[in-house]
Amino acid sequence: MIFTLSLVLIVTSLLLVVLVLLHRGKGGGLSSMLGGSFYSNLSGSSVVERNLDRLTVIAGLVWAICIIGLGLLYKNTG
Numbered sequence: 001m002i003f004t005l006s007l008v009l010i011v012t013s014l015l016l017v018v019l020v021l022l023h024r025g026k027g028g029g030l031s032s033m034l035g036g037s038f039y040s041n042l043s044g045s046s047v048v049e050r051n052l053d054r055l056t057v058i059a060g061l062v063w064a065i066c067i068i069g070l071g072l073l074y075k076n077t078g
Contacts, residue, residue, distance in 0.1 A: 001073060002070065002073050002074070002077075005066050005069050005070050005073070006070065008062070008066050009063065009066040009067065009070065012059055012062050012063040012066060013063060015059050016056070016059050016060060016063060019052060019055055019056045019059060020056065022052055023049070023052055023053075023056070024049060
């Protein structure tokens with residue numbers, strides 16, 4: 001169980017790094033290169049940015065659950 005949670009934690013950490021880098025900053029980000037600017041011209045907020053926000057929140061929740069789970073498992077085994 002510890003190995004599985006550790007593996008999910010590593011994958012989720014890498015995914016969070018990529019997702020955060022894809023977000024648009026003040027000067028635009030990698031998401032604008034992937035079509036974000038096209039959608040933002042059509043509507044006030046881009047569909048790509050909203051989907052990136054959702055994916056980032058979900059990945060963050062999975063990451064936090066893995067951290068809590070690993071902490072509880074290490075506390076019980078040690």
